[in-house]
Amino acid sequence: MSASHRFRVPRPRTAAGKVAGALATVGVAAAGLAAGVATERALVRRLKADPSDRYAEEVFGEQRYDDSFRLELEDGTDIHVEVVEPTRPVPGRPTVVLVHGFCLDMGTFHFQRKMLAEWGEHRIVAYDQPGHGRSGRLESGEYDLTALGRTLRRVIDRTTPEGPLVLVGHSMGGMTIMAFAELYPEMFGDRVVGTVLMATSGGLLAETRLVAPALLNRVGSPVLYMMSNAARYGGTVIDKARQSTSNVAWLLTRRYGFGTRRPSPALVSYVERMNSRTSADTVTRYLRTLASHSRFPALAALSGTPVLVVVGDKDMITPVTHSEEIVRRLPHARYVKVDDSGHVVMLEHADEVNAALTEFLEGL
16 A cells, blocks of 8 residues: 555544544634624614614603502412503593503503603503513413403503593504403493504414414424423523623514614614513413414404504514404504504604504594
């Protein structure tokens, strides 16, 4: 055998060689990851520095309230509730109840609550859904939209046991109102004199391209089970991973939550903070109930009262077709489609949504 052939015979790698090779591989991967993180950080920094951001000085978060308390549910979950009394009360004006969506909190309605408080004629009730915001989490089991409908009833009974109501729901908040209507249809017309459904669905989740429940509904319960347990036993790890990739989360929120090409960086940051505060455990324990949501028959309870349906024309979470189906079943509803807006339409185009809400309330 020639010398050249002898040199082609592979030599056994020593332990030191294996370690060196492994370290080299890790080093290359780490370098690539660091470069990606640095690129994302630079991009986010540039986007956040937009000098035209109209909300750069807006103070998001807590707003004025006259009463704040924790409502304990039968399962032991505490619900954070805030009540704003009217400064210029008008007899007969309905109390406005704000019901937020998935992975958000009552701050979703920042501009609507601010407008209503300044208007001063309506009493406002806002609360954080179970597992969201300042409300507690379930000790065991999964979340259920029917239970959310009962939670809404508990909030109403505690804060507004009598008098007219207007229910305003965004996304999962709209689904909560539908579950409430399914359970308590007699409340509509007598107590509930108006309903506002923003960027929500009556049950067309299978058509949603980007909502995880739609995909998980097709692959079945074993995946839901594994996802649920993965979060339950490793939720802290998952949450830390989400925090460590905050720049990616910010970019994804900007891409999929908004419709304009250059949304307010302050608004994107505000929505991303609400998203990130929702634990992985809470997220996965809501998946099954969102995937199985189908309450078109419940909309019949709303047929005798005024309804306002609002959606962004570029909503990628609950697309326009969802709102169009609601309007088809409630032809008397007023339908407002907001141009260049995504899923958080009430934040992204607050002026247009507030104008529609004001007109709706004045017409009751």
